[in-house]
Amino acid sequence: MRFLLEVTMDDEAWAKDPAGELGRILRYWGGNLRHYALVPGDGSAVHDSAYREVGRWSIEDTP
Numbered sequence: 001m002r003f004l005l006e007v008t009m010d011d012e013a014w015a016k017d018p019a020g021e022l023g024r025i026l027r028y029w030g031g032n033l034r035h036y037a038l039v040p041g042d043g044s045a046v047h048d049s050a051y052r053e054v055g056r057w058s059i060e061d062t063p
Contacts, residue, residue: 002062003038005029007046007055014048024049029057 007025014021025046036042036059043058 005057
């Protein structure tokens with residue numbers, strides 16, 4: 001299995017404070033992962049501080 005996180009860093013929130021914005025996303029999802037079984041197929045959209053969808057995380061099988 002592998003955990004994948006993809007975030008697009010090209011909207012307004014990223015221009016102001018990219019490290020702060022990414023840190024907020026990582027803290028939020030780090031704390032929220034306990035609500036998932038973390039099995040292949042699990043995943044969710046990732047949102048920036050303005051609640052715009054900027055990416056996705058997922059759990060995938062490895063070949």
